[in-house]
Amino acid sequence: MSKTRHGEVKEPLIHLSKRTSIKPLQAWAIRLAAIALGMIVCGLVAFVLIDKLNQHPERIGDFYGAFIKGSFSTSRKFWKFLKNIAILLCISLALTPAFRMRFWNIGGEGQTLVSVLAAIAVAFYVGGTIPEWVLLILMLLAALAAGAIWALIPALFRAKWGTNETLFTLMMNYVATFLVSVFLVVWVPNGSASLPKQPYGKLPALGNDYLLIILVALLLAIGLYIYLNYTKQGFEINVVGESVRTARYIGINEKRVIIRTMILCGALCGLAGYLIAAGLDQTVTTESVGGQGFTGIMVSWLAKFNPLSMILTAGLIQLLDQGAAQISQDFDVSGAFPNVIVGIILFFIIGCEFFINYKIHFRGHHDRPYKGEEGVK
Amino acid sequence: MRKELALQMRGITKRFGGILANDHVDLDVYRGEILAVLGENGCGKTTLMNMIAGIYYPDEGQILIDGKEVVIRSPKDAFDHKIGMVHQHFKLVDLFTAAENVILGMKQENRYNIREVTAEVAKITDRYGFRLEPTKKVYDLSVSEKQTVEIIKVLYRGADILILDEPTAVLTPQEITKLFDVLRRMKEDGKSVIIITHKLNEVLEVSDRVTILRRGKHIATVNTAETDEAQLTEMMVGRAVSLNIDRPEPYDPQLLLEVKDVTIRDAEGLLRLNRVSFDVYSGEILGIAGISGSGQKELLEAIYGLQKLEAGSVLFHPGKGSGKGGETVELSEKTSLEIQQMGVHLSFVPEDRLGMGLVGSMDITDNMMLRSYRSGRHGFLNRKEARKTANWIIRELEVSTPGTATPVSRLSGGNVQKILAGREIAQNPQILMMAYPVRGLDINSSYTIYQLMNLQKEKGVAVIFVGEDLDVLLALSDRIVVINGGVVTGIVDARTATKEEVGLLMTKTETERKEEAQ
Numbered sequence: 001m002s003k004t005r006h007g008e009v010k011e012p013l014i015h016l017s018k019r020t021s022i023k024p025l026q027a028w029a030i031r032l033a034a035i036a037l038g039m040i041v042c043g044l045v046a047f048v049l050i051d052k053l054n055q056h057p058e059r060i061g062d063f064y065g066a067f068i069k070g071s072f073s074t075s076r077k078f079w080k081f082l083k084n085i086a087i088l089l090c091i092s093l094a095l096t097p098a099f100r101m102r103f104w105n106i107g108g109e110g111q112t113l114v115s116v117l118a119a120i121a122v123a124f125y126v127g128g129t130i131p132e133w134v135l136l137i138l139m140l141l142a143a144l145a146a147g148a149i150w151a152l153i154p155a156l157f158r159a160k161w162g163t164n165e166t167l168f169t170l171m172m173n174y175v176a177t178f179l180v181s182v183f184l185v186v187w188v189p190n191g192s193a194s195l196p197k198q199p200y201g202k203l204p205a206l207g208n209d210y211l212l213i214i215l216v217a218l219l220l221a222i223g224l225y226i227y228l229n230y231t232k233q234g235f236e237i238n239v240v241g242e243s244v245r246t247a248r249y250i251g252i253n254e255k256r257v258i259i260r261t262m263i264l265c266g267a268l269c270g271l272a273g274y275l276i277a278a279g280l281d282q283t284v285t286t287e288s289v290g291g292q293g294f295t296g297i298m299v300s301w302l303a304k305f306n307p308l309s310m311i312l313t314a315g316l317i318q319l320l321d322q323g324a325a326q327i328s329q330d331f332d333v334s335g336a337f338p339n340v341i342v343g344i345i346l347f348f349i350i351g352c353e354f355f356i357n358y359k360i361h362f363r364g365h366h367d368r369p370y371k372g373e374e375g376v377k
Numbered sequence: 378m379r380k381e382l383a384l385q386m387r388g389i390t391k392r393f394g395g396i397l398a399n400d401h402v403d404l405d406v407y408r409g410e411i412l413a414v415l416g417e418n419g420c421g422k423t424t425l426m427n428m429i430a431g432i433y434y435p436d437e438g439q440i441l442i443d444g445k446e447v448v449i450r451s452p453k454d455a456f457d458h459k460i461g462m463v464h465q466h467f468k469l470v471d472l473f474t475a476a477e478n479v480i481l482g483m484k485q486e487n488r489y490n491i492r493e494v495t496a497e498v499a500k501i502t503d504r505y506g507f508r509l510e511p512t513k514k515v516y517d518l519s520v521s522e523k524q525t526v527e528i529i530k531v532l533y534r535g536a537d538i539l540i541l542d543e544p545t546a547v548l549t550p551q552e553i554t555k556l557f558d559v560l561r562r563m564k565e566d567g568k569s570v571i572i573i574t575h576k577l578n579e580v581l582e583v584s585d586r587v588t589i590l591r592r593g594k595h596i597a598t599v600n601t602a603e604t605d606e607a608q609l610t611e612m613m614v615g616r617a618v619s620l621n622i623d624r625p626e627p628y629d630p631q632l633l634l635e636v637k638d639v640t641i642r643d644a645e646g647l648l649r650l651n652r653v654s655f656d657v658y659s660g661e662i663l664g665i666a667g668i669s670g671s672g673q674k675e676l677l678e679a680i681y682g683l684q685k686l687e688a689g690s691v692l693f694h695p696g697k698g699s700g701k702g703g704e705t706v707e708l709s710e711k712t713s714l715e716i717q718q719m720g721v722h723l724s725f726v727p728e729d730r731l732g733m734g735l736v737g738s739m740d741i742t743d744n745m746m747l748r749s750y751r752s753g754r755h756g757f758l759n760r761k762e763a764r765k766t767a768n769w770i771i772r773e774l775e776v777s778t779p780g781t782a783t784p785v786s787r788l789s790g791g792n793v794q795k796i797l798a799g800r801e802i803a804q805n806p807q808i809l810m811m812a813y814p815v816r817g818l819d820i821n822s823s824y825t826i827y828q829l830m831n832l833q834k835e836k837g838v839a840v841i842f843v844g845e846d847l848d849v850l851l852a853l854s855d856r857i858v859v860i861n862g863g864v865v866t867g868i869v870d871a872r873t874a875t876k877e878e879v880g881l882l883m884t885k886t887e888t889e890r891k892e893e894a895q
Contacts, residue, residue: 246732
């Protein structure tokens with residue numbers, strides 16, 4: 001038995017314990033450290049992959065500088081940066097009420113795309129025959145309705161038959177894409193399948209071309225924050241999300257809340273689609289939303305479903321995106337490289353949540369508070 | 378008889394994060410004795426035992442078996458040292474037979490021979506006086522039989538030191554008596570039995586010695602013969618506590634609620650309640666006794682408007698005091714919201730506090746709002762009123778919390794229950810339904826809750842109290858409705874009924890059915 005005497009007993013090398021709480025400052029320090037670490041790893045990967053960097057290591061400054069350059073070097077880039085944030089923010093916000101309800105709506109892409117289609121359809125058919133302001137209102141209504149219907153269908157199926165909303169909303173994205181293809185074939189008889197910019201139905205510029213969109217997105221963030229935290233409907237969404245049984249216990253009809261909230265989500269996607277259609281593109285393609293419906297999921301999660309934090313997380317994602325694009329331009333690398341960079345950094349950002357939730361103990365190290373305690377005794 | 382030390386713990390310390398679960402605890406167990414480990418919930422009893430059983434590893438301290446220091450790093454190590462633990466939650470495979478469950482996970486020297494195992498299991502059952510058919514599937518077994526399988530599992534592996542974690546929590550009084558007989562036989566056989574409990578009468582009945590823990594610390598170890606309830610409570614709680622429960626006579630009881638022939642089927646089509654009928658009067662505490670899962674949950678939810686009735690009715694008689702003309706209202710086929718909107722004040726403290734009654738991640742104020750958020754015409758929430766209610770509850774019920782903005786899940790079980798019960802009482806109920814209101818609470822909190830129920834009763838509220846501790850049910854209630862398998866097997870006067878009487882009613886149909894089959 002001498003082998004197992006206490007002194008020689010091996011404690012496990014590392015073990016994890018869940019933190020009961022963490023100071024916000026400490027949590028942010030962990031997040032910043034994760035981003036810094038991610039950046040370093042990006043540099044190392046770039047060093048291996050990018051020839052120009054490999055041969056000229058002194059250009060590493062340019063590499064990191066690109067993240068600033070991508071978004072802030074010219075005023076045009078800066079406005080584009082803000083505009084991109086605004087659209088991404090709009091879609092992220094639109095997804096958020098559903099997420100708060102633990103209804104995993106990953107159909108933001110499709111809901112936004114059909115709204116773009118609906119708005120452009122109105123401009124295509126009645127543009128020029130009615131006053132511009134009436135047209136703009138009609139386009140808005142069409143976009144809101146289209147988005148709402150696209151979100152309502154999975155919600156109804158879920159409420160009635162308990163279908164899985166994740167799969168359903170995902171599939172609706174593809175239906176939306178094909179619907180756009182069908183209309184493009186109908187509208188563009190020459191076979192090029194690209195619809196020229198519509199001459200009617202353009203939102204007026206407010207000083208800068210993008211200012212209106214940016215303001216709408218900001219107002220929406222504030223409005224949604226108030227809706228989710230200070231209204232009865234927002235409260236119901238939170239209760240249904242936390243516990244359906246509690247919701248039933250206090251007399252909330254959770255099916256009604258799901259349907260109502262999904263209509264809201266869809267309509268907000270509709271608003272985003274309207275901003276894309278009437279504020280920016282003036283046309284529709286299958287790539288009008290360009291995957292922002294999916295990026296928005298990440299923005300919403302990273303912000304822990306807080307609409308105001310989403311301004312920051314949408315900004316962060318956009319900064320990375322544009323920085324990475326700048327790198328591929330400056331260093332002549334393939335268009336896939338930005339995805340690698342963004343992927344690495346997101347990996348670190350999401351991964352660091354583990355260290356915020358858990359604490360790691362190493363063998364032989366005891367918690368500091370305990371040692372203090374002993375000292376007092 | 379000379380006593381031989383079987384197991385010793387010296388200075389055992391265990392921390393979880395910043396919480397000290399066990400603080401330099403010493404414990405001795407002799408061969409051929411029953412040791413009770415007594416303490417309130419959360420005092421570190423189970424943690425301490427888990428370290429003997431190899432579930433946790435102590436941060437500090439030593440464990441000695443037969444005087445030699447040992448290291449127990451896993452349940453397998455524990456078995457090698459002939460230590461076995463029966464956990465509170467059973468770990469059995471439903472589709473296997475009792476014997477198969479016993480052999481599960483054991484290394485076989487030769488080929489697996491179920492017949493030998495069955496014979497061996499039968500031998501153990503005979504030796505200690507268990508009642509169990511080894512070839513029965515686990516899903517056919519009653520709760521006490523499942524517990525028997527768990528105990529045999531441990532004995533089959535040759536355990537000499539048995540740890541039982543709250544073994545009586547799920548048993549009827551008759552089953553408890555039987556279990557204690559078995560434990561005594563094990564003791565005569567030279568085995569050491571450690572039973573974890575917070576019930577004093579059981580400690581006094583079955584144990585030889587008692588070790589008392591409080592807040593992770595070892596307070597004392599005494600011989601059971603030399604102590605009494607009052608002394609044990611004082612050591613457990615840290616100060617003298619009066620254990621008497623008041624029971625004032627109901628004042629001017631009026632028929633308030635009539636439950637008539639209520640029948641409910643669950644989603645699988647199984648009968649959950651079968652023609653249940655009883656009356657509820659104002660100013661009384663109506664106890665509901667039964668083995669857990671006999672339909673208590675469905676019954677309360679049916680009254681509250683959460684269950685669809687297959688047949689029967691629930692009639693509410695508002696009486697003169699309500700100012701509503703005293704018209705009788707039918708509550709069945711109405712949702713809980715509709716019942717509330719009719720002006721019927723039903724309050725309900727459900728069994729599942731954090732899964733149904735409260736939202737754990739929300740703070741105390743928002744949990745108050747669960748009930749009141751609809752008030753006010755406009756669409757915005759009124760947190761001011763809710764905060765007032767929250768502060769009132771914190772003050773009146775002495776909830777220990779940093780403030781109203783603390784998420785409820787951070788509070789201890791007792792405080793969570795105070796918040797829930799307080800919120801329901803703040804609704805000024807006419808009928809207050811409480812399901813297992815003191816489950817998991819320490820003695821102090823339990824008595825606070827009993828007092829609350831009595832106060833409501835004196836105000837003329839009808840209190841429906843679903844309980845599991847028959848002693849408390851008999852001491853607190855005016856009448857007791859006993860149900861078994863969804864059927865009312867008796868309604869007794871709690872002032873005259875005995876524990877044995879109620880215990881028999883709790884299992885009545887089951888025994889009758891068996892007699893009919895024979």
